Amino acid sequence: METTATAPVRASEVPTWAAEVDVLVIGNGCAGASASIEAARAGAEVLVLDAAGGWGGASAMAGGSLYLGGGTPLQKACGVEDSPEAMHAFLKAATGPDPDEAKLAAYCEGSLEHFDWLVACGVPFVPKLWDQPSWEAPTGYGLMYTGGENAHPFDDLVPPAPRGHIPHMEGKRPGERSAGWTLMRHLVATAERAGVRCRYDTRAERLAVDDGVVVGAQVSAYGERCFVRARRGVVLSAGGFAANGPMLAQHAPRLLGNMLIGTDRDDGRGIRMAQAAGAAVRHMEAAQTSFPADPALLCRSLLLDRHGRRFVNEDTYPGRVGQAALYQQDRQVFLLYDDAVAEEVRQTGGHVPEATWVSDDVAELEESMGIAPDVLAETIAAYNAGAEAGRDPLLHKSARWLRPVAAPYGVLDLRGARFGVFTLGGLHTTPQGEVLDLDGEPVPGLFAAGRTTSGVPAWGYCSGTSLGDATFFGRRAGRSAARRSR
Numbered sequence: 372m373e374t375t376a377t378a379p380v381r382a383s384e385v386p387t388w389a390a391e392v393d394v395l396v397i398g399n400g401c402a403g404a405s406a407s408i409e410a411a412r413a414g415a416e417v418l419v420l421d422a423a424g425g426w427g428g429a430s431a432m433a434g435g436s437l438y439l440g441g442g443t444p445l446q447k448a449c450g451v452e453d454s455p456e457a458m459h460a461f462l463k464a465a466t467g468p469d470p471d472e473a474k475l476a477a478y479c480e481g482s483l484e485h486f487d488w489l490v491a492c493g494v495p496f497v498p499k500l501w502d503q504p505s506w507e508a509p510t511g512y513g514l515m516y517t518g519g520e521n522a523h524p525f526d527d528l529v530p531p532a533p534r535g536h537i538p539h540m541e542g543k544r545p546g547e548r549s550a551g552w553t554l555m556r557h558l559v560a561t562a563e564r565a566g567v568r569c570r571y572d573t574r575a576e577r578l579a580v581d582d583g584v585v586v587g588a589q590v591s592a593y594g595e596r597c598f599v600r601a602r603r604g605v606v607l608s609a610g611g612f613a614a615n616g617p618m619l620a621q622h623a624p625r626l627l628g629n630m631l632i633g634t635d636r637d638d639g640r641g642i643r644m645a646q647a648a649g650a651a652v653r654h655m656e657a658a659q660t661s662f663p664a665d666p667a668l669l670c671r672s673l674l675l676d677r678h679g680r681r682f683v684n685e686d687t688y689p690g691r692v693g694q695a696a697l698y699q700q701d702r703q704v705f706l707l708y709d710d711a712v713a714e715e716v717r718q719t720g721g722h723v724p725e726a727t728w729v730s731d732d733v734a735e736l737e738e739s740m741g742i743a744p745d746v747l748a749e750t751i752a753a754y755n756a757g758a759e760a761g762r763d764p765l766l767h768k769s770a771r772w773l774r775p776v777a778a779p780y781g782v783l784d785l786r787g788a789r790f791g792v793f794t795l796g797g798l799h800t801t802p803q804g805e806v807l808d809l810d811g812e813p814v815p816g817l818f819a820a821g822r823t824t825s826g827v828p829a830w831g832y833c834s835g836t837s838l839g840d841a842t843f844f845g846r847r848a849g850r851s852a853a854r855r856s857r
């Protein structure tokens with residue numbers, strides 16, 4: 372964690388530059404790798420540093436879903452109709468409040484080209500649609516719904532289209548052998564072919580500044596501290612801050628005590644060293660929050676607040692459910708299902724945990740849950756009445772998942788369960804990757820991408836918008852840095 376000051380060092384105080392390059396990229400996850408490729412292709416001499424012993428970061432652990440659309444070849448091969456306009460309308464609604472309009476427009480217009488770019492980097496995709504609620508698609512499927520496009524409230528707004536594009540990974544196992552690793556392997560190989568140099572076990576500590584212009588960074592490797600000069604620009608792609616307790620306490624206290632989705636290098640150092648050089652931040656409270664139950668179980672169950680009432684349609688994107696449960700309900704939630712639901716989930720290969728309480732008697736369950744009498748009974752009666760008619764007048768869950776529940780009921784007590792989280796807030800950047808200061812002016816020589824920045828997932832999140840946005844705007848940040856005059 373924090374061991375050194377973050378305030379920038381003045382170039383005049385740098386005793387000697389240990390290395391000098393055109394573009395210095397800090398962090399070799401998918402944002403940094405994409406930045407390095409495009410900077411090198413634009414003719415820059417590029418050095419990428421990473422604090423870890425190798426490339427990858429959280430990107431290499433990821434499920435690999437990239438949020439792309441507008442009619443990609445993969446979508447077409449799966450028979451999916453889509454357009455940049457539909458993608459834009461969906462993302463504008465799903466990633467708010469306060470989505471970054473300029474970034475959204477660039478991202479949706481450039482999505483087809485970005486898919487082609489990834490394919491040209493060697494990233495493989497299998498044209499097969501996975502149409503089941505789950506965090507990740509099994510091996511052999513390359514496309515899935517990853518944002519609640521086919522659920523309320525978005526299905527009424529814009530024709531649903533799946534946009535989670537998943538690189539092919541033989542024999543993948545979530546968290547162990549992931550499609551994110553395939554993505555990273557091909558990006559890093561492409562960077563190497565473009566002449567990018569990498570140094571590992573090297574941590575950037577603070578920026579070097581010359582009269583307001585970022586000209587390099589102080590780095591540390593094996594206890595040795597030195598300075599790297601960047602003639603054209605520095606790209607910060609050092610991930611988010613979900614592993615930094617004090618930063619969470621300051622900006623996003625609800626995330627404290629949850630489970631980190633990422634690496635312990637998500638310590639916010641990239642954000643802090645830019646802030647110390649005058650950079651502005653956005654949406655620091657925002658986070659992806661994974662609901663702690665199998666999506667296959669969630670969509671077939673009743674999710675209840677602390678009073679025993681439903682509060683969100685359970686069939687939407689489970690990260691959206693997670694946000695609702697964490698930010699609105701303070702994680703004080705219960706999940707109710709019956710034997711038929713449990714059996715169906717098991718048959719689809721899903722996971723059903725042992726319920727905390729099982730009973731035929733709803734009054735007994737209400738007492739165990741510590742809620743007022745009759746509330747749960749009313750919730751179940753209203754749900755079942757709607758389900759009999761194939762409708763959910765309260766929350767609009769799709770008829771596909773509606774079925775009356777019957778005794779004995781199982782209730783899973785999720786109060787206090789830990790949600791998987793990673794931060795979405797970060798540096799305020801332009802669609803070209805320039806880091807902005809508090810007056811909205813670019814900090815000269817400083818660029819950023821990925822979870823070091825606030826991007827397409829401004830507040831709301833859809834799976835794939837992190838890898839998608841990080842690679843897309845990483846490329847732009849790398850190009851912008853390379854093109855900046857010395």
Ligand SMILES: Cc1cc2nc3c(=O)[nH]c(=O)nc-3n(C[C@H](O)[C@H](O)[C@H](O)COP(=O)(O)OP(=O)(O)OC[C@H]3O[C@@H](n4cnc5c(N)ncnc54)[C@H](O)[C@@H]3O)c2cc1C
Pocket residue numbers: 397398399400401402403420421422423426427428429430431432433434435436437438546551573574575576608609610611632633634636637638640641793820821822823834835836837838839841
């Ligand atoms: C299990 C899992 C599944 C996920 N699934 C998906 C998914 O399907 N789709 C999706 O879009 N997102 C997914 N995510 C989230 C996604 O992986 C990350 O948000 C994304 O990879 C961030 O990319 P990045 O390049 O910004 O950061 P990273 O990939 O984390 O790269 C940052 C790099 O910077 C390095 N670094 C940090 N600080 C310093 C420093 N001071 N000096 C030098 N180097 C430094 C780190 O070591 C790291 O290698 C998942 C994450 C996990 C963990």
